[in-house]
Amino acid sequence: MRFISIFTHEPTGRGPTKDEMAAMGKLVEDSMKAGWLIATEGVSFGATGVRVHRSAAGKVTVTDGPFSEAKEVIGGYALCKASSKEEMVELTRNFLKVAGQGTCEIYQLYEMPEKA
Numbered sequence: 001m002r003f004i005s006i007f008t009h010e011p012t013g014r015g016p017t018k019d020e021m022a023a024m025g026k027l028v029e030d031s032m033k034a035g036w037l038i039a040t041e042g043v044s045f046g047a048t049g050v051r052v053h054r055s056a057a058g059k060v061t062v063t064d065g066p067f068s069e070a071k072e073v074i075g076g077y078a079l080c081k082a083s084s085k086e087e088m089v090e091l092t093r094n095f096l097k098v099a100g101q102g103t104c105e106i107y108q109l110y111e112m113p114e115k116a
Contacts, residue, residue: 002038002078002109005095008072009102015040020100027098036091040078062076075102081108 016024025041031037049065078095082088084107092104 001082001084001088002111003082003085003106004109005078005080005088005104005106006090007075007077007095007099007102007104009075009100010071011073023098027095031091036081038079038081040076042076043074072103075099 028037028040051063051065052060053063080088080091082091085106088106088113092106096102096104
């Protein structure tokens with residue numbers, strides 16, 4: 001099974017430190033070698049974001065960040081392989097030990113059935 005995990009946290013107003021980057025780099029390298037991490041990236045925060053919204057009437061609006069009403073920001077995502085939701089939760093617990101305070105939302109990805 002494949003999952004996407006989206007990490008959110010309270011805005012800090014700063015990027016990661018060298019030590020935080022080193023710890024995350026080791027976790028990413030080890031996880032890819034172990035075969036459960038498919039891809040991951042951190043997400044920049046602040047004024048670089050943009051929201052694109054389409055209403056029911058078909059009108060598209062674009063709003064540039066920063067978004068002052070945001071109580072949390074997306075810190076990154078990970079595409080992962082696990083044999084069950086329970087295994088994915090355990091892998092996420094280990095990720096949060098390195099990432100620190102925040103929340104991961106985990107969603108199983110839809111996989112097309114194999115053709116015969």
